[in-house]
Amino acid sequence: MTDKRLHRIPDKVEFNDKHSNDFRGDVREHGFHFCGYDWDEKEEQFKVYLHYDQLYYWKYAELSKMGKGLLDKELWGTQCPKCGDKFFPPRVNCWNLDCNLEKAEWIKLKPEGYVHTFTIAGWSGKSSLKRLPFVLAYVVVDGCKTAVANELRGIDPWDAEFGMPVKVVWAPDGDRRGTITDFWFEPADGWKPGPMTPEKERMKELCKPVYEWVATLK
Ligand SMILES: [Zn+2]
Numbered sequence: 103m104t105d106k107r108l109h110r111i112p113d114k115v116e117f118n119d120k121h122s123n124d125f126r127g128d129v130r131e132h133g134f135h136f137c138g139y140d141w142d143e144k145e146e147q148f149k150v151y152l153h154y155d156q157l158y159y160w161k162y163a164e165l166s167k168m169g170k171g172l173l174d175k176e177l178w179g180t181q182c183p184k185c186g187d188k189f190f191p192p193r194v195n196c197w198n199l200d201c202n203l204e205k206a207e208w209i210k211l212k213p214e215g216y217v218h219t220f221t222i223a224g225w226s227g228k229s230s231l232k233r234l235p236f237v238l239a240y241v242v243v244d245g246c247k248t249a250v251a252n253e254l255r256g257i258d259p260w261d262a263e264f265g266m267p268v269k270v271v272w273a274p275d276g277d278r279r280g281t282i283t284d285f286w287f288e289p290a291d292g293w294k295p296g297p298m299t300p301e302k303e304r305m306k307e308l309c310k311p312v313y314e315w316v317a318t319l320k
Contacts, residue, residue: 139280141170150280164194167208172284175272177213179246180206188246197247213270214290215243222259222305224312232319235312237262241287243270256288260305261295 137151140159148166151159162169168191171178179190184201190211195203220239223230230236237259240249254262255271267290278284 136279139173141173148280165192168192169280172282173278173280175278177211177243177270179209179211179243181209182206188244189248190243190246191248191250193248211244211246215241215268215287217254217262217264217266217268218242218249219264220254220262222262222309224308232316234316235259235309239268239287241268250282252282253286254288255286257295259309260302263296267293
């Protein structure tokens with residue numbers, strides 16, 4: 103009998119050597135614990151394994167090329183062959199009604215974009231507490247029609263601006279996992295923050311107690 107499932111479950115998973123294969127073992131309270139990834143060259147299927155009380159995984163399925171690309175320091179989006187709209191995060195089908203769900207094609211994107219909108223985080227999950235306060239931005243990458251949320255680093259939070267140019271910065275080799283945290287954004291080379299404004303002063307004041315609290319963390 104043939105396996106009719108579109109995306110097969112692999113027989114064997116190559117776990118990252120930093121992590122134990124004993125994924126039923128003791129789980130410390132570090133939030134989501136990365137276990138490994140699985141890249142099926144033949145089927146072009148990419149999967150990420152996580153542990154939160156029990157092992158689970160998600161399949162990138164049709165978007166596997168994007169997940170694998172993150173490992174390889176490549177941003178893969180999609181583009182509609184009919185209207186030319188580009189998407190990152192990628193969409194399998196074009197969203198323009200006139201395109202009648204046209205299948206989009208893979209396109210390698212330039213690792214740059216601009217901030218569509220942002221927020222300053224004063225609280226986070228455990229794994230990020232020591233880096234508070236930080237900026238979370240929706241960034242439009244390389245002229246896409248969609249925006250992707252990720253951290254904007256290398257900036258004082260109150261200096262973030264709508265429309266500011268940013269570049270993609272990759273996590274070091276060996277630390278990438280095929281997930282969105284494989285990269286973050288930083289201001290584009292040569293960008294300088296604008297002068298202080300009453301609003302920036304207000305944000306700076308709001309950040310103060312956060313910095314003070316973070317300094318007390320061990
Ligand atoms: Zn289209």
